[in-house]
Amino acid sequence: MATLYLNKLKCITTEDFTGFDEANIHVQGHKSVWKATVTGGVRYLVDFTCTFEGQIKVGLYEDDMPNDANDRIGVKTISDEPGERTLHFTGDGAEYTLS
Secondary structure (H helix, E strand, C coil): CEEEEEEEEEEEECCCCCCEEEEEEEECCCEEEEEEEEECCEEEEEEEEEEECCEEEEEEEECCCCCCCCEEEEEEEEECCCCCCCEEEEECCEEEEEC
């Protein structure tokens, strides 16, 4: 069994024209595990841990207003092979890293 630890999210560029995103991290089997209003150039503490076997998916979304569909910044699949990883998400003009 492997352990997934999500430590910090860095917003490099926001998706939203306002300069702020409503970032939302989803982990397979856990749904939303972290939400916050973020801005570019700032690193945020996530501090989420879970165990898994085989593979697990981690997705980053930008929540929009109720009448506007949420934006999928990206989804990454992580294997249970040992090691640290940094996930790089880009989509809809946004750029993030998750370590």
